[in-house]
Amino acid sequence: MKRTFAAFALAAATVVAASSASAQNYPTRPITMVVPFAAGGPTDVIARIVGEHMSKTLGQQIVIENVAGAGGTTGTTRAAHAAPDGYTIMMGHMGTHGAAPALYPKLRYDPAKDFAPIGMAAGTPILIVARKDYPAKNLQEFVARLKTEQDKANEAHAGVGSVSFTTCTMFNVMNGIKPTRVPYTGTGPVINDMIGGKVDYACDQIVNLVTQIQGGNIKAYAIATPERSPALPDVPTTKEAGLPNYQVSAWNAVFAPKGTPQAIVDKLNDALVKALDDAGTKKRLLDLGGVLPTGEERTSAWLGQYVQQEVARWTPILKAGGITAE
Amino acid sequence: MSRIRAPQEAAAGLFLIALALFTFWQTSDLAIGTMRALGPGMMPKVLGSLCGICGIALIGFSLIKDGAALERWSIRGPLFILGAAIVFGLAIRPLGLFVAGPACVILGSLAARDSRLIESAIFGVAMTLFCWLLFKVLLTLPIPVAPWLLGY
Amino acid sequence: MDSFLGNLELGFTVALSLQNVALCFAGCLIGTLVGILPGVGPIATIAILLPLTFQVDPTGALIMLAGIYYGAQYGGSTTAILVNIPGEATSVVTTLDGHQMARQGRAGIALGIAAIGSFFAGTVATLVIAALGAPLTKLALIFGPAEYFSLMVLGLAFAVVLARGSILKAGAVIFVGLLLSTVGTDLQTGDERLTLGLIDLMDGIDFAVLAMGLFGFAEILRNLDNPETRDVVQAKIGRLLPGKEEFKQSYKPVLRGTILGGILGILPGNGAVLGPFASYTLEKKLAKDPSRFGKGAIEGVAGPESANNAGAQTAFIPLLTLGIPPNAVMALMVGAMTIHGIIPGPQVMTKTPDLFWGMIASMWLGNLMLLIINLPLIGVWVRLLKVPYRLMFPAILLFCCIGIYSINNHAGDVLLTAFFGFAGYAFYKFGFEPAPLLLGFVLGKLMEEKLRQALILSRGDFATFVTSPVSAGLLLVAFVVIVIAVLPSVRRGREEAFQE
Numbered sequence: 001m002k003r004t005f006a007a008f009a010l011a012a013a014t015v016v017a018a019s020s021a022s023a024q025n026y027p028t029r030p031i032t033m034v035v036p037f038a039a040g041g042p043t044d045v046i047a048r049i050v051g052e053h054m055s056k057t058l059g060q061q062i063v064i065e066n067v068a069g070a071g072g073t074t075g076t077t078r079a080a081h082a083a084p085d086g087y088t089i090m091m092g093h094m095g096t097h098g099a100a101p102a103l104y105p106k107l108r109y110d111p112a113k114d115f116a117p118i119g120m121a122a123g124t125p126i127l128i129v130a131r132k133d134y135p136a137k138n139l140q141e142f143v144a145r146l147k148t149e150q151d152k153a154n155e156a157h158a159g160v161g162s163v164s165f166t167t168c169t170m171f172n173v174m175n176g177i178k179p180t181r182v183p184y185t186g187t188g189p190v191i192n193d194m195i196g197g198k199v200d201y202a203c204d205q206i207v208n209l210v211t212q213i214q215g216g217n218i219k220a221y222a223i224a225t226p227e228r229s230p231a232l233p234d235v236p237t238t239k240e241a242g243l244p245n246y247q248v249s250a251w252n253a254v255f256a257p258k259g260t261p262q263a264i265v266d267k268l269n270d271a272l273v274k275a276l277d278d279a280g281t282k283k284r285l286l287d288l289g290g291v292l293p294t295g296e297e298r299t300s301a302w303l304g305q306y307v308q309q310e311v312a313r314w315t316p317i318l319k320a321g322g323i324t325a326e
Numbered sequence: 327m328s329r330i331r332a333p334q335e336a337a338a339g340l341f342l343i344a345l346a347l348f349t350f351w352q353t354s355d356l357a358i359g360t361m362r363a364l365g366p367g368m369m370p371k372v373l374g375s376l377c378g379i380c381g382i383a384l385i386g387f388s389l390i391k392d393g394a395a396l397e398r399w400s401i402r403g404p405l406f407i408l409g410a411a412i413v414f415g416l417a418i419r420p421l422g423l424f425v426a427g428p429a430c431v432i433l434g435s436l437a438a439r440d441s442r443l444i445e446s447a448i449f450g451v452a453m454t455l456f457c458w459l460l461f462k463v464l465l466t467l468p469i470p471v472a473p474w475l476l477g478y
Numbered sequence: 479m480d481s482f483l484g485n486l487e488l489g490f491t492v493a494l495s496l497q498n499v500a501l502c503f504a505g506c507l508i509g510t511l512v513g514i515l516p517g518v519g520p521i522a523t524i525a526i527l528l529p530l531t532f533q534v535d536p537t538g539a540l541i542m543l544a545g546i547y548y549g550a551q552y553g554g555s556t557t558a559i560l561v562n563i564p565g566e567a568t569s570v571v572t573t574l575d576g577h578q579m580a581r582q583g584r585a586g587i588a589l590g591i592a593a594i595g596s597f598f599a600g601t602v603a604t605l606v607i608a609a610l611g612a613p614l615t616k617l618a619l620i621f622g623p624a625e626y627f628s629l630m631v632l633g634l635a636f637a638v639v640l641a642r643g644s645i646l647k648a649g650a651v652i653f654v655g656l657l658l659s660t661v662g663t664d665l666q667t668g669d670e671r672l673t674l675g676l677i678d679l680m681d682g683i684d685f686a687v688l689a690m691g692l693f694g695f696a697e698i699l700r701n702l703d704n705p706e707t708r709d710v711v712q713a714k715i716g717r718l719l720p721g722k723e724e725f726k727q728s729y730k731p732v733l734r735g736t737i738l739g740g741i742l743g744i745l746p747g748n749g750a751v752l753g754p755f756a757s758y759t760l761e762k763k764l765a766k767d768p769s770r771f772g773k774g775a776i777e778g779v780a781g782p783e784s785a786n787n788a789g790a791q792t793a794f795i796p797l798l799t800l801g802i803p804p805n806a807v808m809a810l811m812v813g814a815m816t817i818h819g820i821i822p823g824p825q826v827m828t829k830t831p832d833l834f835w836g837m838i839a840s841m842w843l844g845n846l847m848l849l850i851i852n853l854p855l856i857g858v859w860v861r862l863l864k865v866p867y868r869l870m871f872p873a874i875l876l877f878c879c880i881g882i883y884s885i886n887n888h889a890g891d892v893l894l895t896a897f898f899g900f901a902g903y904a905f906y907k908f909g910f911e912p913a914p915l916l917l918g919f920v921l922g923k924l925m926e927e928k929l930r931q932a933l934i935l936s937r938g939d940f941a942t943f944v945t946s947p948v949s950a951g952l953l954l955v956a957f958v959v960i961v962i963a964v965l966p967s968v969r970r971g972r973e974e975a976f977q978e
Contacts, residue, residue, distance in 0.1 A: 029478055032468055038806065045816045065468045065887055074681065087478070154935060160663075182934050185927060188802050188809065195800070196619040198935065207816070211801050211823020287819055338908035342650055349657065352672050356664075362938035364930045366664035366671055373657040380650035387646070397907055403702040404903055407695060407875065408896045414879040415892030423880075430879055434872040437702055441868045449869055453876055465512065465527070467884050 026086055026264050027060040033254075034082075034090040036075025038068045042124055042207045042288070046252050047091040049284050050121050053275035058267070071161025072096040073104055080109040084259035089118065089268065093252045098310035099166045102318040111311055115255040116265055117303035119272045122290035123249035125225040126167045127209055127235065130201040131194050132219050139221040139241035142201075146177045155179040156190045156199040163250045164190065166314065167224075168203040169321035174246060194218050205250050206231065206289035224248045231289040249291060251310075253303055269300050332393020335384045342381030349374030406437035422472040423462070427454030482609055485835050489608075492836030493843050498541050501534065502840050505542035506847045509549020510855075513556070516563040516694055516878050520550035521885075524810045536818035537833050541840040543814055544794075547807060548844050551790055552596065552852060555783060559588045560859055561874060563694040567685060567920045568786045570913055571754040573693065574640070575771060575778030585863060588779050589856045590719045591728050593849055595780045596787035599736040600845030603791035606740060607798075608838050614744055614795055621745055623931035624942045628952035629749070630925035635959040636755040637917040639762060642772040643909065645964055651910045655918025658683055660926065678890035687882060687891050688919060691898025692905070692912040694878045698871045699903045719853070724776055731761050731781035739785025743792035743804075750789030750805065751920055754782035763962065791841055798826060798834060 035047045044066065051062040067075035072095050079090035097111035109115075128139065136142040146153050155172070157165040164187065172179065182199055184190045187208045193199050195217045206223070210231050213220045222241040223229055238246045254272055256265060275281050276292055285292060296302050330336045349370055359365025387393075410433035417426035431450030435441040461467045471478060492498065512523045524546055534542065554565020559576035572592070579588040606614075621629070634652060641648030661672040662682030673679040720728070738760065739753030761777040762768050771778050796804045801823035803809040815822050820830065827834045882891050902912060936942035944950045 038809070041809070041813065045813050048813075048817055063468050067887055068681070180934060180937075182931055183927075184931070185923075186809075188804075192619070192796075192800075192802050193622060195802075196622060198622045207821075211821050211825060215823055215825055217800075284817070284819055287821065288816060334907075334909045338647065338650075338910065341904070341908055342654075345654065345657070349672070352674070356669055356671060360938065361933060361940070364933060366669045369926050370657060370660045370671055373653050373660065376653045377650060377657065380646060380653065383646060384650070394909060397703075399903075399907060400699075400703055403699045404900055407698055407702070407871075408899055410872075410875060411695065411879055411896040411899065412893055414876075415883075415889045415896070418879075418883055418892070419889050426879075427876060430876050431872040434875045435868065437698075438868045438871070439705075445869075446872065449872070453873055457876065457880055461880060461884065468887060469880065469884060 026267060027058050029087065030061040030063050031058070031086070032065050032088050033062050034065050034067055034075050034079040034088065036067055036072035036079075036090065036092070036096055038066060042205055042250070043091055043093050043252050045207070045288065046122050046285065046290065049281055050272065050275045053278050053281045054271040057271040057274050071100070071103065073100055073107060076100070077108045079255070080114040080257055082257050084116070084257040086256060086260055086264035086268070089254055089256045091121065091252055092255050093163075094250045094310065095161060095163055095166060097253070097255070097307050099161075099314040099318060101311055102315040103161050103166075112304070112308045114258050116258050116260045117300045117307065118254040118256055118265060119269045119300055120251060120253045120293040120297055120303055120306070121272065121276070122285050122292055123251040124205040124207050124288070124290055125223050125229060126163070126203055126248045126250060127206055127213075127223050128171065128201065128203050128221045129194070129209055129213070129218050130221060131197050131199065132217060133197065134200060134219070136221075139236070139238070139243060142221050143175050143177070143243070146179065147175065150178055151180045153177070153179040153201070154182050154199045156182050156184055156193060156202045158187045158190055158204070159183055159185055164202055164204040166318065167248050167250070170248060170317045171203050171246060173317055173320045174243075191218070210289050225291060229289055230286065265300055273298050330388055332388040332391055333396045334394040335388035337396055339381040339384030339388065342377045342384065346374045346378030346381065349377070403437050407434055410434035419470055419473075421474060422470040423454060423458055424472040424475075427457060485831070486608055486839065488832060489835030489839030492537060492832050493541070493839035498538055498836070498840060499843070501538045501542040502545045502843050503847050505545020506549040506844055507851055509546035510553045510556075510848070510851060513550030513553020513565055516557050516561070516565065516690065516874065516881050520547050520554070520566065520807050521810060523550045524807065524814070536815070536820050537836050539814065539818055540811070540833070540837055543811060544837065544841060545844045545847070548600075548787075548790065548848055551786065552593070552848050555592050555786070556589060556859065559585060559592065559779070560863060562697050563874075563878070564689050564916075567751045567916070568754050568789070570689070570916050571640070571758045571782040572779060572786075574758070574913060575773070575775050578772070578774035579776070579779065580863065582774050584774065585860050586856050587720045587724055587776065589859065590853065591724060591776060591780050592783040593852045594720070595728065595732040595735070595784040597845050597849045598732055599739065599784035599788040600791055601842060602736050603740050603788045604838060604842040604845070607792065607795055607841075608835075617744055620948060622946075623928045623935060624946050625948045625952065626928040627925060627932055628943060628949040628956070629745070629752070630921045630928065632952050632956040632959070633752045633755060633921045634918065635956040635963070636752070636759040637914045638960055639759040639963045640755065640914055640917065641911060643911065647910055648914050651905070651915045652918035655915035656922040656925070658688070658915075659919045659922025676890075678888065678894060682923070683894070683919075684885060684891060685920065686885055687895045688898055689916060690878050690882055691895040692902035692915065694874065695895065695899025696902025696906060696912070698874065699899065700906055701867065701871070719856070727776050728780035731757070731777040732784045734760055735781035735784035736788045739788035740792045742785075743789030744795050745804070750793050753785035753789040755917060757781035757785040759959065787845070794837075794841070797822060798837070801826065
């Protein structure tokens, strides 16, 4: 009995020693990717698509762990404080690593300092949409009308801290509009009431909206990226429509806790890039309306400075919009 | 004490009033808002008031109608059952399923007077192994198994 | 547009392919087994098993996921009947009479009628979806915030009727449930409400945490306090399946439940939750002897379970036709579809008809499979009930803890559940019932959100709730329901006072 136990202990110790040994052998067991939102949402879907291919390159399963809450900050906090051994990474996005410091004064992590950036995964362009019989033919008319209506107009968003909230805050501040903001829990109800004609407009990710626009249930005035989306070729860009400064995309990127060894970071970045190059993965992401990073945008270093840029961008906008979450 | 003809109702009423007061205390800094835009404080305060009113009504009725008496509260049950759950909660992440599982079962079983320690211990280990097979192996749930031993 | 029969034929051709039948069966089986575990409801199950479906083509994957969904629903009802722990909001009502039936040795009958009623409801619902799917979505669009609020008020009225004891206490406990639903971050301002500064409460209280604590833990504590009645089955185990007598009592509740649940399930935003409650209320009011309810009346299981399943099926309508998920489970389905490259929306029906109709046909198939899988299992479950309680309750405890933990991978959730377990024990000592509280909790969030939205849209005008015909109608029914519920107690109170 004692001998068996000793053998078992020895074996276990060897396993432990081996697995924590060098980054050369990484990964030797499954990797957890924390997704700070509920399963089924855009970030979760992107994480699963990308993670599936990364698993093949790395030779170990990437297990998605959904830790939803507080606009994504609960899961992000958890990932920030995880052991920097490469076995816990996360899929963060524009909200958790860009807008959060402005929205949550008591935030328990710093997006720039507490993370080792791995790489950008995919962005989901933002669309400005309105109920299908809103009396304006294009973006210019739309903005002009909103300026006269001011608080008579009803803007719907998916709750303080959501992508639809932050991006529309920017839209409103930029155009000097002060609509009545109607909060909903999640994008589903927003779309529902917009189809039903009960609210006027919203700014949200293409993923949630593409089929409704294609089906004619709601209309899109512009897409906030430099180029038109292949999924919606008839929707003009904000540049074309007369609002060139409104460039937003809800980007999603992979992060590891600060202090993760560079060799491991590089391996993860490599796996991510290979996933983005894979034809099948690429197609699935593009079908969602996703925008993939190109060239330099795929490096970890670029992501690091992009995060800092985003934090610097969102803080003044959200403060101007007058809303902070507590 | 004999004036209270329905002690259970009275206790229930007291609880509700306490809850109402607690609510008002915790939400004192939340705005009620206006009719156009109900503030965050509106619902909690209104509901707290309704609870408080029900509490007062219950106490009122307890003075004029007969009702059930207050049952004794046992200590053993809550202590061990809730204690077991708390131990599980505290142990699952640092120590994993292999420790938290048996601990939960053994500690919980102490709540019953007719439990036997050896039997519970064996049952605890068996149950933990079963759960490991089901949740971890079959369903691949990300539950910590034994971080101090296996690293995950 | 093809003919109704033509579409069904296409659907069944797709659904009856060997691969898809196997996937359907696998989904139902796994879903049932996992759904039986307390705490691991359909959402967790689907999230967990999602990666398994990647290997398969989209239609097959969706069929399997749908099977898991129904299986988990039925598994949740099984736990509700056997051990008085509701797997999710829709099984709360089943605990009221279902568990009492189990205690009387009639667990098999309860499980059986639940399975059969669900199958019937599922069949009807499938036919309805096939025939009327697209037009029915218009119904969902009529409901704006004001109408929803009134619907929720009606739901609360049902909750009052649900009560077994004093109406005043039921009302109070509903208010407590509503109060608990406000805990968390405010939707509009982001302020923290009643969170006591705890990060675990920032997103509000999870339903499973509350249900596990108030029902699961508190039930164990209650049983330990009463060693004479604690063995779940006291009487000899009777017949395993429902007999002619039970069918006679049940067929009308099943019919009514199907209609109620089916209609409510279409409404986005969790209208399906109201189905079982509405059915229970209706049956209690229509019964010749309402006092049987809460003590093991079979109508109290047959009706709600049928409503449950009908609602679960019709909940797919907004998803398949509009692409809008009506609740969290459907949102997962949307995610699953998206991962497989299908973007749900108005065109799914026209662009990928074999997916659409194949799914509908396999819904019915799934219901059939559930019947086939579960009826034999009834014998197993009923035997399981004979395990000595001193071993059973620690096992239940462990399953609950693991289940709660695995929802969000949050250890804090387990601690919170322990707190509610204590609260549940206290409630029991005070004579409060947990079921109305849970209903208040479930409805509260939606109610407050809709109330605020309605008032924002109407710029503070309360008339908005009566100017809309749908809304006014719902409020009227709610008022009538409450009056009918309160009247007997008032009369009784006067009689008692008179006798004093």
